[in-house]
Amino acid sequence: DGGITQSPKYLFRKEGQNVTLSCEQNLNHDAMYWYRQDPGQGLRLIYYSQIVNDFQKGDIAEGYSVSREKKESFPLTVTSAQKNPTAFYLCASSTSMNTEAFFGQGTRLTVV
Amino acid sequence: ELKVEQNPLFLSMQEGKNYTIYCNYSTTSDRLYWYRQDPGKSLESLFVLLSNGAVKQEGRLMASLDTKARLSTLHITAAVHDLSATYFCAVDPAFLNNDMRFGAGTRLTVKP
Numbered sequence: 001d002g003g004i005t006q007s008p009k010y011l012f013r014k015e016g017q018n019v020t021l022s023c024e025q026n027l028n029h030d031a032m033y034w035y036r037q038d039p040g041q042g043l044r045l046i047y048y049s050q051i052v053n054d055f056q057k058g059d060i061a062e063g064y065s066v067s068r069e070k071k072e073s074f075p076l077t078v079t080s081a082q083k084n085p086t087a088f089y090l091c092a093s094s095t096s097m098n099t100e101a102f103f104g105q106g107t108r109l110t111v112v
Numbered sequence: 113e114l115k116v117e118q119n120p121l122f123l124s125m126q127e128g129k130n131y132t133i134y135c136n137y138s139t140t141s142d143r144l145y146w147y148r149q150d151p152g153k154s155l156e157s158l159f160v161l162l163s164n165g166a167v168k169q170e171g172r173l174m175a176s177l178d179t180k181a182r183l184s185t186l187h188i189t190a191a192v193h194d195l196s197a198t199y200f201c202a203v204d205p206a207f208l209n210n211d212m213r214f215g216a217g218t219r220l221t222v223k224p
Contacts, residue, residue, distance in 0.1 A: 033212070090154060100157055100160045101157070102157065
């Protein structure tokens, strides 16, 4: 089955730690995205990538980093510079035309 | 900068009633998407609207797009409890840039 997979589903981070959230898709989509969602809020764009080896900052990129070495994979690293990382993180992908986005199931990150 | 505004943000309605959710956006775009999110879950694509005047219907939901007014509506007909969820609209600001922007969401509660 084609789809987009995020892991882990739940993640706990200690203060000062870097953590990496995984996002893999087998839909052959060129574009991939990371969003952050805080309780009761909408989605805010962190980073997006239109093609392998290229990515752009979204609205709230500070404290986050990404890579796009393979078409299928777009991991997000939450660095210690992100002061308030507790949130629900959603990865999505879309084709480059008629860009309906398909979402993964999300990773809930909590700082302990 | 693209701004996407939804209203209302909270909507409580009784079963059997009709209501409309509005999505306004600030920049020229002819691609708009509606998504549904259940509590603690990911986003499910509902509608993709790709041209001025586009209208799509699925069950008790109907979405339309007026690109000249920069407005999309999601109309709910004869609401049922199963429609309780948060609904998001999302807009692509330009044809080649896949950096979709989301509204804040409308949290719909349908009461028996």
